[in-house]
Amino acid sequence: MDTALENPSLAAAIAQENEIEEINLLANPDPARADKKKRFHNKSKNGCRTCKTRRVKCDEGRPGCQRCSAFGFDCDGYDEPFQPKAKMSHGQVFPHRRARVIPQVQPSAAALCRSPQKSLFKNDQEHRYFSLFSTKTANQLQGLFPTDLWDRLVLQVSERDSSVRHAVIALGALDPQTWKSPTKSWKDISRRKFAYHEYSIAILEMKKAISQKSLDLRTRLIGCLVFVAFEVYHRNTPSAVAQIERMSLLIEEQIREQNIYTPTSTTIDNELLESFRDLEIQNLVNNSFGRALTERDLLDSRQSIKHKLPQEFVSLHQARAMFHVIVIRQLHWQNTCKHEWPWWATAETIGLFNVQNDPPSNDITTTEEWCAERDRRFEEYTAWSNAFQPLLLKARILNEPHELRRAEIVRMTYLATYLALMTRMYSPWESWYGQTTRLVELVALIKHLLAQTDESDSGFSVEMNFLVPLIVVAKMFRHRASRKEAIRLLFAYPRREGLWDGVLVAKSLQWIAEIEEEGMPDEEEYVSYFLATDLGRGTEIDPVKRVAKLVAFQRPIQAPMTIVRKETVVTW
Incomplete structure (x- = not known):
């Protein structure tokens, strides 16, 4: 869409309209119009350089004139603050007016878009x-x-x-x-x-x-x-x-020959590239096996970017872009290992009382190679977190509401992703029962951020914002108090973000929680990992009628060696 006035007749019409208004103000002796005349001349004299050159009214917007922006001109800023001059004597006349010339202005990249024809x-x-x-x-x-x-x-x-x-x-x-x-x-x-x-x-x-x-x-x-x-x-x-x-x-x-996963890539608009990264992560999270990986995906996922991370990020946008890079590469790497996730809960490796610390070797990777790569992934997350901390601390000190909110959103995303990585990479003894502090912090942060949403937030977004972190808490971990609060927030703040509907997610997870906690003593803080239940094959969702048939396979606490099929129907 054009970003400047390219139509000479339109520019001339604007100039003519301003000329007529100024002449009317000067010629009409009515007191009300005289006051308007005074305001007009004050703005013209104290306006930006561009408006004074064009001899039109200036709105004196700071740091740049909004009128210039609206009509596709670069605002050249302001002279010294306007000082009122002495009033004219009775015999003084207005100076001779010269013909106006509309300067040729180059299109401005920062100008606002005009409406299409x-x-x-x-x-x-x-x-x-x-x-x-x-x-x-x-x-x-x-x-x-x-x-x-x-x-x-x-x-x-x-x-x-x-x-x-x-x-x-x-x-x-x-x-x-x-x-x-x-x-x-x-x-x-x-x-x-x-x-x-x-x-x-x-x-x-x-x-x-x-x-x-x-x-x-x-x-x-x-x-x-x-x-x-x-x-x-x-x-x-x-x-x-x-x-x-x-x-x-x-x-x-x-762009096969260019690494599109680097934030400095200019082949595509940065805004479009960031949106694509978010959607790519959604696809990989929603489907644990993701799309069929290309050779370039496989190559990128095996390379470390730790050496590209700065000691301190210069902006939240830079921190967020780099974080997306790390997450995409990690999710791609998971798909190259050919381990189901979590590896300790698969049919081949599950054991009620004898959980291995590391996954077994397979045709794709040995246990030693997999563990070395896992350690590198955590090193990258740690390096990113260290580079982000100064930005978070600065935002909290300055306490500027919008910047602080965005910094806390980045922190929320990091916590949720790190916790999801823990459940994927370590045995339940190291991850499932050992992340209570981070879970409590994450839930408190989400609750705080959701409470700040205003009436203009409809809850609809193409991006994943709050739903995925809440799903991480309520689905990937069985800390009962945190899960209960996450489900409550899903109901209290209905949202549809990207590939997820928050109300449907809440009803599904609530049903799973009821199944898993049936007959469990109140004092138990966690649901035992070998009683974990997830939605299984047979689940059907009708988005038009808003009806879902849910299927799950439960290991009852009374008889954990048996598997019971459960079904229910929910509407949302």
Whole structure:
């Protein structure tokens, strides 16, 4: 989308409008207008250099004039503070006015995007819902970190590509705030039908453009991202995963010779690359075996990046980007080992009273190689944590609300990922029962952050924010008090983030907790690891009717050597 005024007639019209307003102010002796005249001249004289050059009103915004930004000009800043001059004598006249010249201004990368021409839309409905997306939906899709991905990059691509534009219109018609409840009113039904109509057009036009090989990488990645958002809204996980994997393959094909997992890569917009990393992690977490790994994935996952980590991060964005790199490589490495996770709970290795400290060797890796690699992974996490601590400490000292919140979000993500790694890498004697302090800290941090959410947070996000950390607490560990509080938070703050629906997760984990803790004495702090129960094959989820058939296989506390099939049906 263009970011500057490139239409000379439009610029001339703006100048003419300002000229007429100023002349009217000078000619009208009405006291109210005279006061407006005074304010006009004060702003003109005390305005930014660019507005004074253009001889137009300046809003005197700091650090830069918003008027310049809105009309695509670079604001050149301000002169010395305005000092009122002496009033003019009765015989004094206004100085001669010279003709105005509109300077030629180069497009500014930082300028705000203008609205697309109305001719791009076939009817008023398309225009209305595109405008709704631009002004409202784009903000709702923002993650917990500031980015101009949705309100700049997506809008730029949507102006020149019709398939992305129709998908954007479909999202604007949906209104993500309505994800919590099914459609009821005729107005909502009408909007939903229009959204589906636009989405079907987007898919057809995308297929056509791909067959003609007329789309660049950036447009195709943005298209995948918008499609993911639409599918996430409907909790259509298979379709969302297909789009995520398509993004992975596109990046792999196009920049095979460049390491895309380094935060300094400039092949793709940083905002788009960060969004892709988040989606890639979601896919790997949601499916423990992930997608089929390419040769480059295998190579990257085996290489250590510890030497690339600075002693201290310069910004939270840098810390977060580096952390995503570490997590992706770790998840890829897990898939190369061909061990089921957790390795000590598989059919081949499980034992009620004789748990091995390390996994057995297999055709892919020996126990010694696996343990050495595991130690390197923990060293990287430790090095990252050491580089992040100064930033966290600085944010707590300065106590600036937004920066502190973002620092605590990064800390929350680190704790959840580290705990998940513990359950994967060590035996239950070292991990399951030994992480109470970290679990308590993580739950307290999540509770604090959720309590800070305001009314503008609809609970809908394409990114994974709070749900995965809560799942780590309630699913991967059986500390009863922490799990109970995590499930309570899932119900108290209903959210849909990426591939997960918080209410469905809460009901599933609540049912699992009831099964595992049946007949257990109240004084027991943990559920024993060999009584752990997870959802098994046979679980079916209908996202349209919001009905799920859950299946689990329980080892009763009274007879742990036997396995009992359990079933239930939940709605959400």
